[in-house]
Amino acid sequence: MKEQGIPDNRKTNRKAAGIGIVLSLAACLFILLLAIRAGSVYISVSDLLKIIGSHITGRPLPAEVDPMTDSIFWTIRMPRAITAFLVGGALSVSGAVMQAVLQNPLASSYTLGVSSGASLGAGLVLLCGFTFSGLEGFMLPFAGFIFGLLTVMLSILLASRIDRSVSNQTIVLIGMVLSLFVNGILNFMMTFYGDRSKQLWLWMTGSFSARNWTHCAILFVTGLTGFIILFLLSGRLDILTFGELQASAMGVEVTRTKVLAMFVAALLTGVSVAFAGVIGFIDLAAPHVVRKIFGPSHRIVLPMSFVYGGAFMALCDLAARTVLSPREIPVGAVTALVGAPFFAYVFFAKGKRKI
Amino acid sequence: MELLLSNVSAGYGSEKVIENIDLSIKEGDSVFIGGRNGCGKTTLLRVMAGLMDFGGSVTIDGKDISKMKRKNVAQLVALMPQAGEMYFQYTVYQTVLLGRYARSNGLFGSFTTRDREYAKECMENCGVYEFKDRLLGELSGGQLQRVLLARTYAQETPFLFLDEPGSSLDIKYRAELCDYLGKWAEGKTSTPYGDVRNTVVAVFHDLGQARSICSRTVFLKNKTILADGPSSEVITPEMLEEVFDFDVAGYIERQVIVR
Numbered sequence: 001m002k003e004q005g006i007p008d009n010r011k012t013n014r015k016a017a018g019i020g021i022v023l024s025l026a027a028c029l030f031i032l033l034l035a036i037r038a039g040s041v042y043i044s045v046s047d048l049l050k051i052i053g054s055h056i057t058g059r060p061l062p063a064e065v066d067p068m069t070d071s072i073f074w075t076i077r078m079p080r081a082i083t084a085f086l087v088g089g090a091l092s093v094s095g096a097v098m099q100a101v102l103q104n105p106l107a108s109s110y111t112l113g114v115s116s117g118a119s120l121g122a123g124l125v126l127l128c129g130f131t132f133s134g135l136e137g138f139m140l141p142f143a144g145f146i147f148g149l150l151t152v153m154l155s156i157l158l159a160s161r162i163d164r165s166v167s168n169q170t171i172v173l174i175g176m177v178l179s180l181f182v183n184g185i186l187n188f189m190m191t192f193y194g195d196r197s198k199q200l201w202l203w204m205t206g207s208f209s210a211r212n213w214t215h216c217a218i219l220f221v222t223g224l225t226g227f228i229i230l231f232l233l234s235g236r237l238d239i240l241t242f243g244e245l246q247a248s249a250m251g252v253e254v255t256r257t258k259v260l261a262m263f264v265a266a267l268l269t270g271v272s273v274a275f276a277g278v279i280g281f282i283d284l285a286a287p288h289v290v291r292k293i294f295g296p297s298h299r300i301v302l303p304m305s306f307v308y309g310g311a312f313m314a315l316c317d318l319a320a321r322t323v324l325s326p327r328e329i330p331v332g333a334v335t336a337l338v339g340a341p342f343f344a345y346v347f348f349a350k351g352k353r354k355i
Numbered sequence: 356m357e358l359l360l361s362n363v364s365a366g367y368g369s370e371k372v373i374e375n376i377d378l379s380i381k382e383g384d385s386v387f388i389g390g391r392n393g394c395g396k397t398t399l400l401r402v403m404a405g406l407m408d409f410g411g412s413v414t415i416d417g418k419d420i421s422k423m424k425r426k427n428v429a430q431l432v433a434l435m436p437q438a439g440e441m442y443f444q445y446t447v448y449q450t451v452l453l454g455r456y457a458r459s460n461g462l463f464g465s466f467t468t469r470d471r472e473y474a475k476e477c478m479e480n481c482g483v484y485e486f487k488d489r490l491l492g493e494l495s496g497g498q499l500q501r502v503l504l505a506r507t508y509a510q511e512t513p514f515l516f517l518d519e520p521g522s523s524l525d526i527k528y529r530a531e532l533c534d535y536l537g538k539w540a541e542g543k544t545s546t547p548y549g550d551v552r553n554t555v556v557a558v559f560h561d562l563g564q565a566r567s568i569c570s571r572t573v574f575l576k577n578k579t580i581l582a583d584g585p586s587s588e589v590i591t592p593e594m595l596e597e598v599f600d601f602d603v604a605g606y607i608e609r610q611v612i613v614r
Contacts, residue, residue, distance in 0.1 A: 251429030251457030
């Protein structure tokens with residue numbers, strides 16, 4: 001064989017993907033900037049850069065920048081936009097992973113009961129005033145996270161008890177049954193604490209208001225760790241999409257990989273839900289859009305899902321706080337209202353890739 | 356190298372599909388597994404590849420297959436599945452390349468130039484190279500089957516287990532498949548465990564195909580092995596009638612005479 005073993009138009013494919021990635025990153029940066037700048041208080045890009053520069057380098061703020069502007073952007077808008085971005089990214093990555101692992105284009109961490117578990121946790125805190133000393137400010141995210149994760153672990157544990165190979169159907173069914181059951185408990189509780197239900201409802205529909213740098217830092221560290229683990233699994237995730245039997249025949253330790261991937265994905269969702277409430281749709285839609293553009297290979301799907309999901313969430317939060325200003329729309333409602341038609345368009349528009 | 360099954364039983368739920376199976380496959384064998392629908396052919400293949408729970412013992416080169424790492428098993432045994440639904444739209448080339456996973460190294464399991472070259476060769480052998488950039492969802496049943504076959508070859512294993520590899524192929528590709536497998540079975544494959552003579556174990560419904568590739572025949576009936584021996588001795592009119600519960604030889608003859 002004279003010619004190289006590399007198929008002919010591999011290079012052009014790579015080039016196209018490269019251009020796509022660069023364009024996507026640029027768009028994402030633009031959206032993040034937009035999400036930070038837009039609102040009732042105006043700021044120029046140069047002032048914004050000065051503010052960021054002064055906080056990063058520790059130098060005093062230049063005199064021409066109003067301290068009021070600084071506090072609005074550095075303590076309110078930026079952490080808010082970045083939290084939204086990180087949450088959107090984490091949710092999308094976890095959605096992409098769940099869809100691959102469960103071989104189900106409609107799956108996400110929510111399928112395994114993260115949201116209902118987290119809601120129950122938040123419910124216990126908000127309705128019953130349940131709290132630990134020392135954790136007062138963080139009781140809500142803490143309880144949401146723990147209960148969300150516990151529910152997923154219970155789902156996986158129950159599924160593995162019923163079915164040793166932890167098959168996808170069993171997991172999805174157990175997850176749904178457990179979600180409904182946990183929802184039932186929460187609804188039961190709400191009948192006794194009707195007066196505080198409004199607060200719980202607000203939490204459940206999602207919001208990024210009053211997020212600070214501590215939230216960002218926690219999200220960034222957990223998000224990055226989870227992302228790296230999942231990224232290292234990307235080759236195995238590719239193979240898992242062909243089904244457990246084939247994956248096993250091709251040399252993947254199916255059960256171990258699946259449980260690890262699901263656990264980390266649930267962790268990402270759990271952290272997101274803890275800081276932002278239950279925001280649906282992004283975890284489902286972003287990976288589909290990314291696969292349609294870049295193909296299903298997880299080495300590209302995972303990072304691009306993060307970028308697309310993050311940008312989309314930042315945009316939705318921007319809409320949530322500006323469209324009916326000063327009123328705020330629950331961001332979960334925005335993601336679905338904006339996302340569903342867009343998703344339908346992308347999905348049904350004539351395209352080469354089906355999923 | 357030998358693949359040895361002793362007193363193997365397996366099934367789904369509490370229902371046993373195969374029971375008390377003793378079977379030895381030696382390197383260099385080419386074995387046809389035949390029998391009626393639901394007699395456990397696919398289950399037997401899966402058990403031999405260590406892909407489902409079973410009772411009894413399956414060893415390969417003396418090692419218990421259920422205790423081996425999947426990657427190590429997949430370096431010795433490749434199983435081509437019956438084609439199912441593909442939800443994720445990989446290209447033909449990406450799909451075949453994934454077959455190299457068990458042979459790849461490193462944290463990422465990155466593919467080397469040799470992996471790509473090998474995958475290309477497998478695609479050419481199965482006649483799928485010309486549409487290597489098409490998506491799985493755009494293929495016909497026969498094309499998809501050839502892609503899965505190429506991916507199975509790409510695993511570069513000395514033991515090849517094929518579950519009805521020709522069921523959706525047109526007559527030309529069937530002939531090519533038989534030619535290729537016949538030639539392949541003469542050769543050797545170098546594995547991390549040294550060179551091993553190539554070994555085929557295949558389920559066919561087409562007896563002609565089976566005869567042209569496999570020198571040994573195993574018939575299953577009533578959950579266990581009914582006959583095992585050289586194809587020329589086992590595939591007889593009497594035996595076929597016993598396996599399939601009707602006059603197979605007479606049927607084949609009538610078909611030919613009517614034409």
